[in-house]
Amino acid sequence: MGDSEGMYTVDEALSTVGFGKYQALLLAYGGLGWIAEAMELMILSLIGSSLQSEWLLSPSQKSLISTVVFAGMLVGAYLWGFVSDTYGRKKGILGVTTITSVAGLLSAFSPNYASLIVLRCVTGVGLGGMYIFNSWFLEFVPTPNRGVWMIVFSSFWTVGTILEAALAWIVVPSFGWRWLLALSSVPSFIVLVLYCLAPESPRFLCAKGRINEARNILEKAASVNRKLLPSGILVSDQRQDDSENTSLLSPRTDNAKSGSSSLLILFSRKLIRTNLLLWLLFFGNTFSYYGIVLLTSELSSDQSKCGGIALHSQKSQNSSLYTDVFVTSLAEVPGLIFSALIVDRVGRKLSMVTMFVLASVLLLPLSTNPNKEVLTVVYPTEIRTSAVGIASAIGKIGGMVCPLVAVGLVDACQQTYALIMFQVIILVSALSVWFSPFETNGMNLSETL
Template identity: 55%
Template structure:
């Protein structure tokens, strides 16, 4: 800065102020968005069979109700990441909440299959903005507490799955699937009601040069937490990096006056230049390995998680015995609400395992161990088992995959700099949506076709490869400060 005043970054300010009332309010708001997404995803396992029975749909048409949501999420996850990196986190989740709540409610009024498909696809587009909320919350957490509080944040997903399973259990037998769709759209509406209270990320503001606005928000954090900001001037990692480079050698600066600023200025402007530039930054030499491995892990996680949710209804409803389609309508009275409700509680121990290991063993070891343990739980299902044993094995597998899902959503935002953080997580999440689109065809199609062994073996391969990819990640992020630029991000890898 040149005036001799001390300097501090957003990370240093957050550590000085600690985790307090302000972060609790941010957690509550972001958590409501996570509840909304979980409920909208969980209802797919209930609505599909009900709509198939009511409208006489084929198995392929039923699967398409689920796949089209993931298709929408594929578009939304990429789009909203770019929007939030360019225009701010708040605008990102305002648009997504509006689309999700509106399309979710209107889908309950769908007069035919085509309109239902179109509206559920729009819901998917809105749900694709989920990573924006997780990145937004992450940017308010002090580095030493990040792993633990991101696990707490993930607990809202589990809360959403349990709420949806409970709601379906009580609503579906009496009021039907339309009421379930309508009531499930309420949580996303709450995001709009309380939107005016949500602050912009100070890290994002600082990176964009809006330091005064960032300081105002940090002062609100300090007031609510009963602490004080560090003394001195707030700066971003980018400015510190440029300052360090400019003081290394006056001669070098005279010889090549723009060389020191070239890379960093490109990083700062990447999100302003559109999605292609942001994507090229993710595939730059310093990030390409992490990005490609993360895409595979997100694909495997989504494929496995949503596959296990659907398998819970399919393998415990007589389909594991290849019940003929003519008898299927008679079994719709028992669509597995109880088993899905029980399996949803598997996410609680999954969260506890995440909380216990993520800051002790680190992100990589915790994730890989859970992937490999999930393979062990699923292995006996290559042959048909009793309903009780099937439910127990799926319960154990759900614990493991919940833990990996929780930890990857902690790890992913940590490996990217602020300039492309939500774009990076959004694109990775989009890759996961491809897994979500494919898994209904496997979980439903293969099991209906009496190919349970092939279905389970495919899950085993995907989950095992995901675990291997986790081991290949280039660095651990436990205890690491978030970075603002690719250069500072790569410098931190050696720490």
Template identity: 45%
Template sequence: MEGGRKGFLFTAIMTSGAGFLSAFSPNYVALMALRFLVGIGLGGGPVLGSWFLEFVPAPSRGTWMVVLSAFWTVGTIFEASLAWVVMPKFGWRWLLALSSVPSLLLLLFYAITPESPRFLCMKGRTMEAVDVLEKMARLNGAQLPSGKLVSDKNIELDEVSESATLLAATAKAAKEEENDNIKEDEGSDFGGFKSVSKLLSPKLLRATLLLWMAFFGNAFSYYGIVLLTSELSNGNRICAKQEVESVHSNNSSLYKNVFISSFAEIPGSFVSIMIVDRIGRRLSMASMLFTSCVFLFPLVFSRTEILTRISLFGARLCISASFTIVYIYAPEVSPVLLFSTISLVTKAEPSCQVLKLNSRVFTSLLHHFQIYPTSVRTTGIGVASSVGRIGGILCPLVAVALVHNCHQTTAILLFELVVFLSGVAVMFFPFETKGCRLNDTEADMH
């Protein structure tokens, strides 16, 4: 496991470097290879999200994750604006080169990027973790609670009273789970493959399929709606020959339509902020997915220019909101991404003055709030995210290909089906993470 700071550096170098070099591709194969590397770099995005979660207040982590995701919207609008200006006059090479600049600018912030305190403690680097926590406290005009920072070794923060102890039951439960996990991991040298195979075991099959459907549906629909914005921009007149002409770089109306539809994600972000911490993750995702179906439905019967713009604008608003929330929900069910242990220990027991940054401890506390058991949870979430990316890959190969062949109605119905099934899958998620706070004892969670 690498720290969030290294993930930050990897993402910036890979996306900016490969992105800039792709502008100089001598042929199609080289272009695809370099864009593949850009995709690998972008895969580090969830690492940045998990790193960000450790620095925000737990009661409003959903809201702050939406705020973070809003910068995706800003980037989308920026890219659409850039394409609108650059492509007709200068071509795709200039577009790719200029698009790599924002990632390159990330490197300027690397020097001031703090490492995850939790990661540092897991590695036994508690002194460095204390430094990060003290800087956080100073910036927020607060003080660290008195007590000990406990990992593999103890660091004195302030004078500790005689009553400063860690909850024995918590430690015991954590130790038992740690021993169980070690025994399980020792059973094979191919622990990673075992974890993947367990995802499809009878016990976990339901949870696995539900997560896969949610991620696949959100990605397939989101990127599909983005592509449909250009594919259906000419209403009922789209057909194979005209469609080839419509994507020519001199067609400025194509970029204008993409630019306008990109603004749908701004109200989508506001909707996410309003509902994610109020009605919960499951209901928020389901309502957005089903509402997206409503917006897409008129396109089955008519695709005039105005109706197409309104329908795709509304559908993109809802899908972007759902896509944002599913990436909030997934980390909340993974112990690697979820909680700040400081809040857990200092608030769970007011008299407790020990700070415990140990992933094993609060993993055991979350036993009743898990889609997957500890041994396969990280693998489960990672595979689900990969399934979502497969949805994004298949979208232009399947749905958009139908539009190219003048099967617009079939394409719209396919999107309707995928979005609807994703909404149904979300409703059957095993639990709701809204209200799953850090300040509960093990007894409270029972």
């Protein structure tokens, strides 16, 4: 594995260690973090009607409950990316879980609408950094089949949405929305309690020059997986790159230096293009996903004032909201399985484009009067979470806007136009993936730019 001088990198170490019990434990911990985020965000589509009835809220006030959460996430997305890339993935995890769990629990005791708005916004600041769990986990996964494990990790989000819908179905009709808020904070508290057992990312440690700490973690991973690390000295990719750059900068012709400069300029242009496309992707994905979830809840609880077919009778509307969200959350499972089967076979780009196009096509039946049956790795380690954080922040802008669209258009009896808009945005997201200059299938995670 190592080179002729007896050196090996984190990627080579992870390839030797393989995916075993150690990574499975990290998957469980990181997955619990994503379950916590999914549950906190799904609350937005499950308590709106209860709050509207109890506090006599207007449609705009109801929409604001969701919008302020995404406003907080907009701040948290960049904040926690900076913390994670500067002080470590573990520090980022500690920060986001502390704020999310505490603010989420306090939300259950909100005496009025104003205090709930403030506390949900603070909760959003914590939720804005939950993507750190994804980056942290993938930095322990060997390059082969990383795409599959990325899909497996994403499946914990679906588990969270299903659990939240089931919890609301059981709790809200009998005990009210406050109990739902309180119980939904439990996964975040569990993540916080288990925090001391989570290791720091060896990629981050190597990028910061803390080689001995990184080697100790890799040795622990090898021991748990009953494997041996490569013989030699652990080095970061940065040191290897510096060695190669030193040889490139040795006395040569001016043409060689000119070619190197042109390569840097080209890479910068590709990175700018990638950033813009990823920001568009995150915006479109967040806008369409949460918009459709909120649209489902709005149509489930609508009073049939638009003159169309009633989705549910007035008597059954309370329980139908939770069953509809539960079924739509469960419907994500086939998509996850299909994604896992194709992601490493056809590549990241084509698989994402395929799923976006399918999502848009499957929305077509909803563009008519709906009834009950129808409704029912590009960035390097040193900036990885900051870059994902910025892209995630752009996505949260979509999350801030989508409640206004989903609630506002349904209230104005224009759900067909809302669905058409979601279809267009999903297709634009697919195009942003298609025109991305990078395909990360089979690529190692780089340490530096």
